[in-house]
Amino acid sequence: MGRGLCIFGLVTAVLLLILFGLDIATGIFQIGSLVVDLAFIICALIVGYLSWSALREQL
Numbered sequence: 823m824g825r826g827l828c829i830f831g832l833v834t835a836v837l838l839l840i841l842f843g844l845d846i847a848t849g850i851f852q853i854g855s856l857v858v859d860l861a862f863i864i865c866a867l868i869v870g871y872l873s874w875s876a877l878r879e880q881l
Contacts, residue, residue: 825880831873838866 842862845851
């Protein structure tokens, strides 16, 4: 169960990075301002790192 949650966290972080990275790069989605996009990218990086670190501890 723990491994599945770590992988789910990694997948979620990657999807958020793609979504908000594309929003900054193209501006197609118009989800929020540049500050909001950068905040979500930083949060996605933090979640990705924490998920990766927890997954490595379980192996």
